[in-house]
Amino acid sequence: MLASIFSINVLQSALELGCIYALVALALFLSYSILNIADLSTDGCFTLGCAVCCQVAVAGHPVLALFAAMAAGVLSGFITAFLQTRLGVESIMAGIIVNTGLYTINLAVMGFSSNMSLVRVDTVFSLGKELLAFAGGWYQLILVAAVILTACVLMVRFLGTRLGLSIRATGDNAAMVRASSIDPGYTIMVGLCISGSLTALSGALLAQYQKSCDINVGTGMVTIALASLIIGETLLGKRSMVLRVGGVVFGSCLYRFIVAVALRFNVPAAAMKLVSALIVAVAISMPAIRQKIAFEKRKQEARLRHAKTHGKKEAV
Numbered sequence: 001m002l003a004s005i006f007s008i009n010v011l012q013s014a015l016e017l018g019c020i021y022a023l024v025a026l027a028l029f030l031s032y033s034i035l036n037i038a039d040l041s042t043d044g045c046f047t048l049g050c051a052v053c054c055q056v057a058v059a060g061h062p063v064l065a066l067f068a069a070m071a072a073g074v075l076s077g078f079i080t081a082f083l084q085t086r087l088g089v090e091s092i093m094a095g096i097i098v099n100t101g102l103y104t105i106n107l108a109v110m111g112f113s114s115n116m117s118l119v120r121v122d123t124v125f126s127l128g129k130e131l132l133a134f135a136g137g138w139y140q141l142i143l144v145a146a147v148i149l150t151a152c153v154l155m156v157r158f159l160g161t162r163l164g165l166s167i168r169a170t171g172d173n174a175a176m177v178r179a180s181s182i183d184p185g186y187t188i189m190v191g192l193c194i195s196g197s198l199t200a201l202s203g204a205l206l207a208q209y210q211k212s213c214d215i216n217v218g219t220g221m222v223t224i225a226l227a228s229l230i231i232g233e234t235l236l237g238k239r240s241m242v243l244r245v246g247g248v249v250f251g252s253c254l255y256r257f258i259v260a261v262a263l264r265f266n267v268p269a270a271a272m273k274l275v276s277a278l279i280v281a282v283a284i285s286m287p288a289i290r291q292k293i294a295f296e297k298r299k300q301e302a303r304l305r306h307a308k309t310h311g312k313k314e315a316v
Contacts, residue, residue, distance in 0.1 A: 012141060014260045018253030019144040020209060023202035024221055025228040025248045026151060027195040033229065033244070034159070035191045036171040037084075040095030042225065044102030045076045045196050046218035049203030051109040054116040054213045062123045066204050073200025076102065077192040084192075085185035106215060116213045123208035144205060151198065152245050158194075159241055167191045224276065227283040228252035234286045255279060 024046060031039040049069040056065035076098060083094035110116050125140055132139035158164045170177045170187040177184050199221075207213045231254055232247030262275045 010260045010264060011257070012138070014257035015253055016141050016144055016209070018256040019141070019148040019249065020202055020205045021224065021228065021256065022148050022249040022252035023151060023198045023205070024225040025232075025252045026148075026155060026245070027198035027202075028222065028225040028229055029245070029248050030155070030167075030191055030198075031195040032226070033233075034168055034171045035188060037091045037188065037192070038095065039080060039192065039195060040092060040222060041076060041080050041098040041102065041196075042095075042199055042222040043218040043220070044099040044106065045073055045199045046203040046221045047106045047213075047215060048072050048076055048102055048109070049200030050207040050213040050217055051106045051116070052200070053204035053207045054118060055109060057118055057121055057123060057208060058116075060122065062121075062127065062208060065208070066124065066201060069200045069204035070197040073196035073198070074193045075196075076200070077194070077196025078189065080196070081185075081189035081192040085188055103215070110213065110215065114215045118208065118211040118213075121211070123211065124205075125208055140209065144209075147201075147205065148249055151201075152249065156241055156245055163187070163190065220273075220276065223280050224255065225252075227280040228255045230286065231255060231283045234283075234290065251283075255283070 024042065028039070028042065031037050049072065052072045053065040053069040056062075056068045080094050080098045083089040083097060084091050089097070107114075125143060128143045129139050132142055135142050159168060166177060166182050167187045167190065169180075169182075170184045170191075174184040177187065203218065206217070228251040229248055230251070232249070232251030233244065235254075236243055236247035236250060238244050258279055259272075259276065262272070267275055
């Protein structure tokens with residue numbers, strides 16, 4: 001029983017999907033953890049990446065489809081940032097407005113159809129199968145791992161540049177950044193554009209991985225990415241930027257592995273939303289649970305020390 005649940009196929013599938021969805025978690029890491037902005041346009045931006053990628057891939061350009069999806073994600077992030085920085089809309093409302101508008105835009109991109117198929121269409125994975133023939137059935141994992149590794153390296157290096165440090169400072173204290181003659185509106189716009197491009201790239205990779213796109217494919221993506229982000233930060237900590245970025249990928253893969261194991265236990269498809277909600281709830285509450293356990297442990301140790309000291313005084 002356990003051998004069938006924790007098999008190589010389950011692990012491989014979890015790693016492949018974990019690396020794809022890690023791009024969304026990485027985008028949320030930049031917008032939520034670094035810039036301290038709750039970007040709720042993630043769901044629509046993810047679907048936008050899927051839709052644009054499918055249209056370009058159907059035209060016979062699977063590699064160009066990834067860059068086209070990223071460009072669409074940049075536009076989505078730009079509009080979200082424009083609403084916040086130039087029109088004075090709150091970040092949560094700006095995300096909701098863009099996400100609502102993207103539903104119609106996504107339908108239009110898909111030709112006002114609720115789904116698209118990439119069956120019998122070349123994808124980066126079908127091309128990679130020929131180039132990575134030596135890898136056997138692991139070629140998909142190698143491709144997505146190369147993409148997420150490149151994204152992580154670029155993210156760490158970018159956040160160490162002058163502009164990257166300005167973005168990090170904007171999330172910590174926008175007033176201080178403004179006092180340093182740096183426009184926080186510009187740093188927010190750059191950060192959300194990069195975040196949007198990563199989200200759309202994740203959607204594009206998923207579309208080519210599954211050879212399909214659905215109008216509701218991005219539903220709940222922001223909560224799943226947030227869970228992956230918190231799982232990584234809780235288990236690996238925040239001691240360095242490399243560790244934090246690596247924790248995002250680790251959290252995403254661990255989340256997908258938990259979902260894969262749940263499917264192996266024959267959980268009904270109708271109950272998967274409940275399973276996902278429970279995983280997200282546990283992941284988000286993990287920091288508070290760890291703090292409470294640590295507090296109870298310190299309190300117990302203090303009681304033992306007090307009892308020992310009190311016992312010695314009575315003996316004297």
